Amino acid sequence: MGIVIDKSLCIGCGTCLGACGSGALEMTDEGFAAVNDQCVMCGMCVDACPVGAIELKKDVGDNDISAYHGIWVFAQQSEGEILPVAFELLGKGRELADSLGEALTAVCFGSNVKNPEKLIHAGADSVLLADDASLAFPMDLPYADLLTNLIHERKPAIVLYGATAFGRSMAPRVAATVGTGLTADCTILEIDEETKLLRQTRPAFGGNLMATIICPNTRPQMATVCLGVMPALEPNTARTGNIERLQIKPQQFDAVKLLNTISEITGDNIIDYDILVVAGKGVGSKENMKIVKRLAELLGGNYGVSRPLVDAGWAEYQHQIGQTGCSVSPKLLISVGVSGAIQHLSGIGGAQTVVAVNTDPDAPIFGVADYAIVGDCIEFMQEMIAQLEEK
Amino acid sequence: MQAELIKPMSEDFADYLRDESRSIGHAEHIAFPHSEEEIVAALRACYQQGEKITVQGARTGLAAAAVPYGGCIINMSRMNRVTAMRHENGTYYLTLQPGVVLSELKKMIGSKKFDTADWDEDAKQAYVDFCKDGEFFFSPDPTETSATIGGMVCCNASGARSYHYGATRPHIHRVRMALADGRIISAERGKGRANGYDAVFTCEDGSQVSAKVPSYRMPHTKNASGYYAEKDMELIDLLISSDGTLGVMTEIEVTLLPQPQIIWGVSLLFENEQSSLEFVDQMRRTVEGVASVEFFDTGALDVLREQKRKSTAFSALPVIEPFVTTVVYVELHCDTEEQAQQRLFAVGEAFTKAGGKEENSWVARNQSDLDRLMFFRHAVPESVNMLIDQRKQKDPTITKLGADMSVPNEHLFDVVKLYRATLKENNLESATWGHVGNNHLHVNVLPNNAEEYNRAKELFKTWAAKVTEMGGAVSAEHGVGKLKAAFLTIMYGEKHIDEMRALKRAFDPKWLLGVGNLFSEKEGI
Amino acid sequence: MKILVCVKQVPSTNEVRLDPVTKTIIRDGRQAVINPFDTYAIEEAVRLKEKHGGTVCAISMGIPATERLLRDAMARGVDQSILLTDRAFAGADTLATSYALSLGAKQVGDFDLIICGKMAVDGDTAQIGPELSAQLGIPYVTDVCEILESSEEKLRCKKITDHGFAEVEIKLPALITVSKDINMPRLPSISGVRFSLQAPFRVYTAAEVGADVNRCGLSGSPTQVVKSFTPDRTHQATHLNGTTSENADAVLKIFEEVR
Structure with missing residues (x-):
């Protein structure tokens, strides 16, 4: 078990030594790579090896997984309204279900959930709906309990969750209770043609690397999926399917009591704007946020920021765009001084036109931009402001 | 005049009339050269017209050295590239244009990311070595990291870590400088010393500049007050901390230290x-x-x-x-x-x-x-x-008044006592911070009105005299510029100021460069 | 109050630097640090201890060098710490990690509260807290940004939700994960550093905590990484190479078009 190096294939090139982040590989006197006890089994060397001589071996369990079928999408609601991410997941879920030749089921918990048929229109074959007053506000313990019981009972092969704050909080409780894997914040999902396993790709190392993960021996295969990266299907109102209202009384958990909720995002939400100016660390100072705000105002838009700016106290959380903030899809997004960590990029995937200004020509933001300006973003914004004020 | 290079001043350039000292000057022209050739062209044009020249970096200075008193501004912000790397005996050297900003430089060194597209093969090889090697850093660390390297050399800037590593000076290996008439001189550490008090620079065209090194003895403290002067001194040290009065730097090679x-x-x-x-x-x-x-x-x-x-x-x-x-x-x-x-x-x-x-x-x-x-x-x-x-x-005439004086170790208690007693006597509010290891404190008077402001200005002059008596320096790191010229006279006296004037005249006979910095052209003006 | 804090060692930077020639990852000398989110967990635990009395124990699963970071936690007010370190733990995903941590927690025994950072900055999964709560069968609240009231029996917390905040009450023993807004962690003092050098620290192997090796490390991890790659950034943008004024002009034209 662990890293195994096939000496008959190893050419002694040393590439793996450079790829190892733990200093766990060395060259033997015979000119082969060898692994020492620093190894944390991250698998970096497996990909780095140009001749495929390295393998991460693992004992295969004898779990019977043949009873698990179908794809589930957990459809989160808020005050009875199904969240947009549910439809995004169904879009992707449809594609996965078709390539597996299996059914797609939306699972929704709430109280007085409005229009569950929309889930069918968005691609689901059927809906499992638990509608009960106690489920009105998403709470980890009752939701996880209910979902765990359903999984045990009906055995889905795949369960997908939106990577919302709640999805990221509830799904791991389900995973650990069921005893299966969970891949967080996936940006790519696909079915392996040979093995029919779900290939789940997510950013690692702050987005500097992407990792593809599988869950071969336990079921269901579970993932939370980044918001705004999977396109929803156009609703097809002609689609029909069974909406099964579950006749179960959710268990009450008095260990955690909801006392009240404070809704902070009211009215002015950046996701509603067609024009956004989005600032990153490159704007230099809190003071310079005034320039960003002024430009946004002149363009009749709003402003967003990357996570470090919220962490630094330069902007409020409501303006944060990216994996842990919100996902936006404006007509025009002007990105200023944003380097473009993948977590941020996942939040701007829906933008129609992206203009990026950054001094670093290698900044990843340019990889998703339609227009690139290599230069000082403050100078650029001041010039924009001057030209707009002239008009 | 070269119309494209040298632009007439207009409202658009108003920011270039001031620096962090918050004093405002005036100018007729401004140039943003991109290369040494353009610097020389701008200088020649000014030289012909007898137009004064003020060199600017990032205008972060606190002594108004970059504030123009008429004439043409040469702003270095467009000369911000790292042009080469050298690896010799385990030491790495970087060649910088003078407009390179310190924070950018630190970032490049820290992340080992340089734009090497225009570098020659030797420099690229040095970069390959550098990437494989350990971590390195450029030690001068003024608090204001948006300063340019040119500005830092001009005033021999220092920072907190100068206590251990020294100011900017020892980390400058080579300087190229264009004189007012466009001739180019260069000086390299370890190569070229004054003969006693006679300094001779050979220009690239073969002509020579001969100057007398001033005869004063510099204080044994952290010091950025006027020209560096010492018997048999290295020629490069005459150019460092010359406050833009001798020439315009076109290229600076810095030494990196192992982190x-x-x-x-x-x-x-x-x-x-x-x-x-x-x-x-x-x-x-x-x-x-x-x-x-x-x-x-x-x-x-x-x-x-x-x-x-x-x-x-x-x-x-x-x-x-x-x-x-x-x-x-x-x-x-x-x-x-x-x-x-x-x-x-x-x-x-x-x-x-x-x-x-x-x-x-x-x-x-x-x-x-x-x-x-x-x-x-x-x-x-x-x-x-x-x-x-x-x-x-409430009162637009007031501004922060900051002292930048240093004394030898044995006078730390005395100088703090002096500050405390006189501030109390004058009933002035203050906030003090700085480099106490070097007995170098920035006493900042926080005036409530113009009267307190003026009283503080007078107080600072008495400090300059007392600090000089203690064997200290009137400017330890900000440079003298225009605002502290009077302190320099207090520190060295007219006779030595005259020696400095003679030195400047040898480099800049028409008295065009950095006018108003360090001293006036004639006594008492 | 007996409080447990989970700590993870992470690299001090997420930057992946590639050798310009060989294009392989350069290992740099920068030291590993305590996951920044965990520093808030440590501070909150120490504050609760200062208020209610009791002890704070830090727990980590990792390589032996993690001792240095656990000692750092002890310089910041943690009383004792334990490290789960064993070859059998290597290659663990979140499920296997939370299993190991749950065994560590049982060694400490009769705790009132476990505090975890909201997530680790290297993995970004935010799964350890909820999974550990499941392994121990205790209630949990994630994303806590303020503890409004605390007693030996329960906590009243403000937590971040998808649409703002919620106020919840949780009975102890329980687990919470904390966000960065919850406090401003203190710096250690010189006396704290002196304490940390001789503070109680214990290492446990898998066998010592009674672990089922089939549930640990690589064997106990249902997920496995099959491929890692640098993200595709070949998408071609149109470069605007004009002067600032020309570029601004061009962008304003784009603006007019989309509006």
Whole structure:
């Protein structure tokens, strides 16, 4: 078990030594790579090896997984309204279900959930709906309990969750209770043609690397999926399917009591704007946020920021765009001084036109931009402001 | 005049008439050269017309050296490329255009990311070595990291870590400079010295510039007051700290140092100022590996407390308990963790001996904690500026008045006593911080009105005389520029100022460069 | 109050630097640090201890060098710490990690509260807290940004939700994960550093905590990484190479078009 190096294939090139982040590989006197006890089994060397001589071996369990079928999408609601991410997941879920030749089921918990048929229109074959007053506000313990019981009972092969704050909080409780894997914040999902396993790709190392993960021996295969990266299907109102209202009384958990909720995002939400100016660390100072705000105002838009700016106290959380903030899809997004960590990029995937200004020509933001300006973003914004004020 | 290169001044360029000293000058033209050729072209054009020339970096200076008194501004902001790297005997050298910004330079060195597209093969090879090698850094660390390297060389800037590594000067290996008439000279460390007090530079066209090195003796303290002068001195040192009066730098080669393995910081919280000075005195004799020793007095801490209360921008600051009147920050650069630990405990012992309690300290042993203590240091001047801006709304004539004087070690207690007594006598509010390890404190008077402002200005002149008596320097790191020219005369006297004038005239006979910096053209003007 | 804090060692930077020639990852000398989110967990635990009395124990699963970071936690007010370190733990995903941590927690025994950072900055999964709560069968609240009230029996917390905040009450023993807004962690003092050098620290192997090796490390991890790659950034943008004024003009034209 662990890293195994096939000496008959190893050419002694040393590439793996450079790829190892733990200093766990060395060259033997015979000119082969060898692994020492620093190894944390991250698998970096497996990909780095140009001749495929390295393998991460693992004992295969004898779990019977043949009873698990179908794809589930957990459809989160808020005050009875199904969240947009549910439809995004169904879009992707449809594609996965078709390539597996299996059914797609939306699972929704709430109280007085409005229009569950929309889930069918968005691609689901059927809906499992638990509608009960106690489920009105998403709470980890009752939701996880209910979902765990359903999984045990009906055995889905795949369960997908939106990577919302709640999805990221509830799904791991389900995973650990069921005893299966969970891949967080996936940006790519696909079915392996040979093995029919779900290939789940997510950013690692702050987005500097992407990792593809599988869950071969336990079921269901579970993932939370980044918001705004999977396109929803156009609703097809002609689609029909069974909406099964579950006749179960959710268990009450008095260990955690909801006392009240404070809704902070009211009215002015950046996701509603067609024009956004989005600032990153490159704007230099809190003071310079005034320039960003002024430009946004002149363009009749709003402003967003990357996570470090919220962490630094330069902007409020409501303006944060990216994996842990919100996902936006404006007509025009002007990105200023944003380097473009993948977590941020996942939040701007829906933008129609992206203009990026950054001094670093290698900044990843340019990889998703339609227009690139290599230069000082403050100078650029001041010039924009001057030209707009002239008009 | 070269119309494209040299533009007439207009409203658009108004910002270029001022710098961080917040004084405002006037000019007729401005040029933003991109290359040495363009610098020379601009200089020649001015030389022909007899037009004065003021060189500018990032205008972060506090002594108004970059503020023009008429004529043409040559602004270096477009000359901001790193043009080569050299690897010799294990040392790395970087060739910089003078407009390279320090923060950018630090970032490039730290991340080992350079735009090498235009580099020659040798430089690219050096870069390959550099990438494989350990970590390196450029040690000069003025608080204002948006300064340009050219500006730093012009005033021999320093920072907290200059306590250990020295100011900018020792880290400058080679300088190329265009003279007012467009001729080019260069000087390299280790190559070329004055013969006694005779300095001779050979220009690229073969002509020579001969000058007499001034005969004064420089103070044995941190010093950025006027020309460097010493018998048999290295020629390059004459060009460093010349405040834009001898020529325009076109290229600067800097030396990189290996990054210390371990950097730890500790802030010590004192109940009274006297024990903080006793601590400094004790610690610098007993603890090794100290890279910087910084100081914050009650006035500074009170301003900080006030701004932290008012603004969320400072919420990341640690809570400063009411009993704390003085904070001393010590940074340790060490080879191993064991060594760092020993030294930290040695600091703790000196602290205890001076009446402190070890639990009243903040230790930073990783980057994010160091960043927090650094933020504390930067927040002090920033919050004082905010306070002054508030007061300015009531009286626009006032501004912050900051002293930049240093004295030898044996006068630390005397100079603090002098500051305290005279500030009290004059009933002036102040906030003091700075490089106490070098006995170099920035006493900042916070005037409430124009009358207090003027009183403070007079007080500073008396300090200049007293500090000179103690064998100190009137400007330790900000440079003299225009604002402190009068102090320089107090420090060296007219006779030596005349020697400086003669030196300048040898380089710049038409008296066009950096007019008003260091001294006036004629006595008493 | 007996409080447990989970700590993870992470690299001090997420930057992946590639050798310009060989294009392989350069290992740099920068030291590992405590996951920044965990520093808030440590501070909150120490504050609760200062208020209610009791002890704080830090727990980590990792390589032996993690001792240095656990000692750092002890310089910041933690009383004791334990490290789970064993070859059998290597290669663990979140499920296997939370299993190991749950065994560590049982060694400490009769705790009132476990505090975890909201997530680790290297993995970004935010799964350890909820999974550990499941392994121990205790209630949990994630994303806590303020503890409004605390007693030996329960906590009243403000937590971040998808649409703002919620106020919840949780009975102890329980687990919470905390966000960065919850506090401003203190820096250690010199006396704290002195304490940390001789503070109680214990290492446990898999066998010592009674672990089922099939549930640990690589064997106990249902997920496995099959491929890692640098993200595709070949998408071609149109470069605007004009002067600032020309570029601004061009962008304003784009603005007019989309509006």
